[in-house]
Amino acid sequence: MPAAPTTGMAFFDDLAARIDETGSVVSVGLDPDPDRLPESVADADLPRWAFNRRIIDATHEYAAAYKPNAAFYEDADGWRALRETVAYAHGKGVPVLLDAKRADIGNTARQYARVLDEVDAITVNPYLGEDSLQPFLSRDAGVFVLCRTSNPGGRDFQNLELADFDRTLYEHVAHRAAAWDETHGDVGLVVGATAPEELLDVREAAPDLPFLVPGVGAQGGDAEAAVEHGLADGVGLVNSSRGIIFAGEGADDFFGAAGASAKRLRDRLNQYR
Secondary structure (H helix, E strand, C coil): CCCCCCCCCCHHHHHHHHHHHHCCCEEEEECCCHHHCCHHHHCCCCHHHHHHHHHHHHHHHHCCEEEEEHHHCCCHHHHHHHHHHHHHHHHCCCCEEEEEEECCCHHHHHHHHHHHHCCCEEEECHHHCHHHHHHHHCCCCEEEEEEECCCHHHHHHHCCEECCCCEEHHHHHHHHHHHHHHHHCCEEEEECCCCHHHHHHHHHHCCCCCEEECCCCCCCCCHHHHHHHHCECCECEEEECHHHHCCCCCCCCHHHHHHHHHHHHHHHHHCCC
16 A cells, blocks of 8 residues: 555644544545445546545545445455545545454554554554554554444443443443554554444543544434534544445435535534534
């Protein structure tokens, strides 16, 4: 992949500048499911790249960031498509957050963290502990720590009460992430819009951290809560993937519909900013 652009700014400072430029906190998830790509790109040499390029063309003026999920690129052609996608987004001036949920120990974590030479930020899983995140935290990049996720099963573990700390597990993750931010900087949290009460809890536990808030699009999360609790000093991201990139299914102008969907989400979120 081409190297991430060097701005001389910390990731969240860079993101703040992008938010100011676009008037948007929308993160567009680039999850090009091969089974849902339109015929207009299906026969391209790299269909996922052809799809992403046209999505970026249609949405970049409304996008504070792009968030490709690594799961949609983990094959030879997929990584080629991701390289092209990252370069193209950077060419439009849009930062790229890789949704990879990485964490491991020792040399494995260091290998995973090498992707931060090429993208601007990454999501990580905190449940192996702080040492598993050090290779990510020590990089000059944004690190979003999974905290309270948007899926229904998130409560199976994340909502457990920790008697020794008199708080839930997700609240404890938020406190630890805030401490990591004090040491390293550029730490944020992933908190789903489908659990608005928990969004408030996490904001109280980590008042200064920007959030990446998924679940507002196809999952039907709370847009008002996402903005009210997800932004720290106006900085944060509210993500929609399928709700934007596949908004044009069945429409005459597939990619025009994606752009219109991104604009609607930007305008909807801006009602609460």
